[in-house]
Every structure is written in C-alpha cells, then in structure tokens.
Amino acid sequence: GAVVSQHPSWVICKSGTSVKIECRSLDFQATTMFWYRQFPKQSLMLMATSNEGSKATYEQGVEKDKFLINHASLTLSTLTVTSAHPEDSSFYICSARDPRGHSGNTIYFGEGSWLTVV
C-alpha cells in the first residue's frame, strides 16, 4: 500500500480561487517533504522543499506567495495554490524520504494531484 498519500487526487477550481493539496506520510515521520510539478508529457520539476516547523525552501522561479507550503507536523505537508489561474493547471506530486534504517532512506512519491483551473 501507499506510504505517501496525496489528497485530493484531482480538483477543479475556478480562476481566482485557492486550492489546498495535502501530502501525508503514512508509516513514517518526515522532517522534509518535496513538492513537484509536472506538465503533460514532461518530467518532474521541483518546486520547493517543505521543512517541518520552518519555512519552505523554494526553487528559483517559483513564487512563494502563490504556492504556499505548510509543514506543521511530521506527517503532513500542504501546498496551497492561491489565486489560481488556468496556467497553474498541472499535476502536482509530493515526495518524502523514509528515514528508517531498514528502508535505506528510500524516497516515496505520492499518487499525485491533478489540478484544473477553469
């Protein structure tokens, strides 16, 4: 079963509204989670590193005021797309590293969340 889960799997919102996507680590605690964005037929682009209890670290070119990241607990990170526009429509994926020794620091990815802004 999934060890990193995202919700919702897909969401449609109106232009100008905000939408929140959750990323949960189910079997382990993750001090660091990562948010990626993927356009159709393209690779994953890292948006930001979510740090538990502190501010997220954003990649160059990613607007931190538009893509709000909150990592309030060791098992949950949220990505809020504020004032969404059609160009924000994309597949958003999170990942988390399992720090437990037997997993060998394996990185697990969520199932992804499709966002469509109309």
Place this chain on the structure above:
Amino acid sequence: TQLLEQSPQFLSIQEGENLTVYCNSSSVFSSLQWYRQEPGEGPVLLVTVVTGGEVKKLKRLTFQFGDARKDSSLHITAAQPGDTGLYLCAGEVGFGNEKLTFGTGTRLTIIP
C-alpha cells in the same frame, strides 16, 4: 542547477526487442535513481545506484552507473507491453535529505 538529459526522448519498439535509455549529466551525483511513471500516477522507484561502475539487475532490466557517477543507463531485454511508461532518472547530490533532480524523461511504448 544540475541537469540530467535523457535519450531518447521517445522510443517505440516491437515486443521482444531490446533497448537502452541513457541519462547524462556534467555533474557528479552521490546516487542516481530510476523511476517508472504511469499516466496520472506518481513515479515508482525501480532502482538506486550509488557506486561508480555499479550494475544492478531487476529481472529484464539492467541498470548501470557510470564510473564517474555522471551518467547512467537502463537496458531492457525482450521488452514487453507492460514495460510501457515514462522512465525517469533522478540524481541526488550529497547524502541524506537532499532533493532530487529529475531527468528529462523517456517515454517508452512497446508495441504488441
């Protein structure tokens, strides 16, 4: 920014044929991972290589990490329709909580 270029970008071959996908960079990575992604799903880890020159096999898939840890290859023997998908390499600089840099991706289609 470390860039990972994959080639080919698209590959469509007949069932039973062999193929190789390449992942190249000018940067050195502490580890390199290969993922396969189905449409509408997150990437699924296939293998992690950490040692220069390392070769790992996963059934019909053979992964190799370059001696200088700048490049990697994925070879599939006797491809099957179930191998169809987007293959992504991803490199990690440093160890521990480092972020992954994904390659440009190779979309593989196996024709029955």
